[in-house]
Amino acid sequence: MPKKVTLKDVAAAAGLSPASVSMILNRRSINRFNDETVRQVFALAESMGYQNGKKQSYSLIAPADTLIFIICPSVFNPFYTTIIQGIEIAARRQGFVTSVRTTYWDTTTEKEIMEQARRLHVAGVIFAMIPQQPQLAYELSRRLPVVAIGDRRGDLELATVDMNNFTAGQLVGKHLLDLGHRRIAYLSTTLNEQHTSRVRRCEGLQAACQDCEGAQLSVFAKEITPDFELSHVDVEYATGYELALSCLAQKPETTALVAVNDMVAYGVYNAVCDKGLRIPQDISLCGFDNIFPSRLRGISLTSVDNSLTDCGQSAFQLLQEEIAGYHSQGKFTSITHVEYKCRLVARASSGPAPRG
Known part of the structure; x- marks a missing residue:
């Protein structure tokens, strides 16, 4: 009977510690490692047939490992495109790819996109706005990592990047x-x-x-x-x-x-x-x-x-933490909130009130 490949075996082949290999395979703090090291670890895990306790194999090209849905109302307003680019800056550094889905504030379209994300078993979903149907987003979050960007709401049991x-x-x-x-x-x-x-x-x-x-x-x-x-x-x-x-x-x-x-x-x-x-x-x-x-x-x-680019990057980091938590615990347990302070930028369009 062939010997079962362990995390230590992959670590030895990669010349890294088991803790480092675990972080890379679970995409936790993966930005500590250069791209070549990450590719090497995933390739070794795949070629050696390493599986974790849930019989999950590792591959750099499996859609569920790399594909993230970004849901937003539209891409015409630079508010959303700036957030999207912030997400993609962080996502691509970690080997993820993104797919932008627009709703135009239509609840039926939003529901269809969430159902598609569930069917495709994507790595996660980031809302560039607060979901219009919080309960559906929460139900999706029990199957996939879900993060939202916008005002924190009492009825929204999701990880959020908050704008006050x-x-x-x-x-x-x-x-x-x-x-x-x-x-x-x-x-x-x-x-x-x-x-x-x-x-x-x-x-x-x-x-x-x-x-x-x-x-x-x-x-x-x-x-x-x-x-x-x-x-x-x-x-x-x-x-x-x-x-x-x-x-x-x-x-x-x-x-x-x-x-x-x-x-x-x-x-x-x-x-x-x-x-x-x-x-x-x-x-x-x-x-x-x-x-x-x-x-x-x-x-x-x-x-x-509202530091839109930073909000996008933080949203991906929260998503990555949820992915890592699921790999280690088999479920999503924590709801994290990150809030950015807003600041007024006064320019020439505002001035003293006219007399009279």
């Missing part, structure tokens, strides 16, 4: 109030419980205004259906443009506009200029996410930065 959007709203509110603004408007795409980041930003603004005597916050929102979002590439820009015109017509005393994100803010910017008003002399403008175009001189948008 309430604090982000407070930062923008305080910034504008300190500049003397007392008539502020918040402009947003669909505003409901399925879009917690949008709601929390609004709540942060409201909290800041409530702490300042005489300050008033008006809210303008437009309902966007998944079909409409799918068929209109510029939906966020167009929504910002439309809501800005509505606000200026209904609330002409407004001196500061806050867009739910930078993409919406670009539409607001053009609407204000097309009405013959100046930014920031007549109207101040702020956004959220601090995506790349906001720093261009022609835009120079005041925005809130």
Whole structure:
């Protein structure tokens, strides 16, 4: 009867310690080792027929070992593409590949993608937003590692990389109030419980205004259906443009506009200029996410930065920890939260409130 290949046998053949080989095969802290060492260990484990206690063989090309689904609403907004690139920076260093799946905020599509991930036995799933169907995401997490990026929610039993959007709203509110603004408007795409980041930003603004005597916050929102979002590439820009015109017509005393994100803010910017008003002399403008175009001189948008690339890399690291935990314990047990502090980046689009 042939001798069973042990972890020590693979370690001896690789010239490494058993602990190092275990970390590599379980993809735990694998970034400590160079790519050639990682490839060598996996190749030896496969060629020698090494199996762990669950009769699992090791191969660098097995889809379940390397394929990660990234679920996001769309890839038009640089907010999501920046997060995706952060995930891929970390994933490719560890030998993983990614597949981006878009939902356009359609719950049926989200459900289908999760079911596909389960059928394909992918290595894991990362949501670039908070899942719209938390219970389905939780059920999936009992079979596969699942990580989400966004506001922490009490009904979300998942590992998350948290963005504190309430604090982000407070930062923008305080910034504008300190500049003397007392008539502020918040402009947003669909505003409901399925879009917690949008709601929390609004709540942060409201909290800041409530702490300042005489300050008033008006809210303008437009309902966007998944079909409409799918068929209109510029939906966020167009929504910002439309809501800005509505606000200026209904609330002409407004001196500061806050867009739910930078993409919406670009539409607001053009609407204000097309009405013959100046930014920031007549109207101040702020956004959220601090995506790349906001720093261009022609835009120079005041925005809130959430370290998007770092969030993406942290999401993959959490996923990797869950994969390693499953290999060692046969189940997913820990729910880890990582939170990044947001910071306000003040630029030329916001200035003192106009007199009178």
